[in-house]
Amino acid sequence: MKRYQSKLDPVISSKLKSSSKGQVPVIIRFKSNNMKTYNKIAFNMSDKVKYNxxxxxxxxCKMDIDEINMISKDPNIEYISFDSKVFALMDIASKSVSVDFPVEQGFSGNDVTVAVIDTGVAPHSDFTKPxxxxxxxxxxxxxxSTPYDDNGHGTHVCGIIAANGYSSNGKYSGIAPEANILAVKALDESGSGNTSDIVSAIFIKIRPSKL
Incomplete structure (x- = not known):
């Protein structure tokens, strides 16, 4: 039993020991990119898979403890981790990251696009004007399809990165005031989401924004 436990993260292990009931959100990692093995397991779990x-x-996917225990014995499985919640928390802003320094060195973010995976972005005038x-x-x-932010954290982060200070006559601007924003909303209105939401958001095709 112990050799299989090494494939489970501590949260999963504790749930297994406590005989926890109900399904548990997990991320199952394979030892290699062997598509035959990958497709076989994915097919058998097709009704459970949330993301590839x-x-x-x-x-x-979500699995109960017995299923996790069984699949952990598969030699093709490298690790099973708990698909934990991630949270957006307001913290430090412009001064703490010396936002003026890049601009003083002549770097404005012109022709640069920054992808922000967060709670979305509000079409604030600091991003949309002129x-x-x-x-x-x-x-x-x-x-x-239209940019919005029902939490505020994503807009705050985008502001630190690329606000141009339009609404404050230049008083409050970001590190790269001429950069473009490519916003991905992977956290909900409470600022939370799963690890798999974030991982899946990294490689996606983005539709043009509609403003």
Whole structure:
């Protein structure tokens, strides 16, 4: 039993020891990119799979403890981790990252696009005037096509990165005030989401934003 335990992260192990009931969100990682093995397991679990995560050679799904215990014995499985919640928390901003320094060195972010995976982005005038720099938006939570932010954290982060100070006559601007924003909403209105949401959001095709 112990050799299989090494494939389980501590949260999963504790749930297994406690005989926890109900399904557990997990990320299953494979030892290699062997598509035959990958497809076989994915097919057998097709009704459970939330995401295919090729960037980490894995699958995100929900399984009960007995299923996790059984699949951990498969020699093709490298590791099974708990698909934990991640949270967006307001913290430090412009001064703590010396936002003025890059601009003073002549770097404005012109012709640079920054992808921000967070709670979304509000079409604030600091991003949309005098020209719209929110060039793409993807919503994993509510599947909306128009940029929005029902939490505020994503807009705050985008502001630190690329606000141009339009609404404050230049008083409050970001590190790269001419950069474009490609916003991905992978956290909900409470600022939370799963690890698999974030991993899946890294490799996606972005639709043009509609403002």
């Amino acid at each position: 995560l090729p960037v980490v050679r894995g699958l995100a 020209n719209n720099r929110i060039i793409g938006f993807k919503d994993f939570i509510n599947d909306k």
